[in-house]
Amino acid sequence: xxxxxxxxxxxxxxxxxxxxxxxxxxxxxxxxxxxxxxxxxxxxxxxxxxxxxxxxxxxxxxxxxxxxxxxxxxxxxxxxxxxxxxxxxxxxxxxxxxxxxxxxxxxxxxxxx
Numbered sequence: 097x098x099x100x101x102x103x104x105x106x107x108x109x110x111x112x113x114x115x116x117x118x119x120x121x122x123x124x125x126x127x128x129x130x131x132x133x134x135x136x137x138x139x140x141x142x143x144x145x146x147x148x149x150x151x152x153x154x155x156x157x158x159x160x161x162x163x164x165x166x167x168x169x170x171x172x173x174x175x176x177x178x179x180x181x182x183x184x185x186x187x188x189x190x191x192x193x194x195x196x197x198x199x200x201x202x203x204x205x206x207x208x209x
Contacts, residue, residue: 143180
């Protein structure tokens with residue numbers, strides 16, 4: 097399994113985010129919300145939204161780096177090809193790495209068929 101996070105696997109366009117928000121389903125966790133929609137590509141894509149309510153820029157960037165790392169390392173957990181958008185809640189600041197990984201994996205498992 098390829099553990100790189102290639103540029104084509106990242107969602108960056110406002111149009112893509114808007115479409116995922118409109119068409120996507122939501123799974124709510126305690127620390128973040130997952131908005132997802134199946135895609136027709138041969139790979140999954142990731143987008144991360146962290147508002148200023150979460151904290152200053154360094155905190156927000158750390159949260160985004162962690163989501164990208166979780167996605168990169170755990171592509172094999174995905175049951176298909178999806179466009180995923182993670183929306184962080186302010187409570188995520190108090191979350192340590194092992195707990196964040198558990199929360200991430202629990203939501204990804206709920207994506208299953």
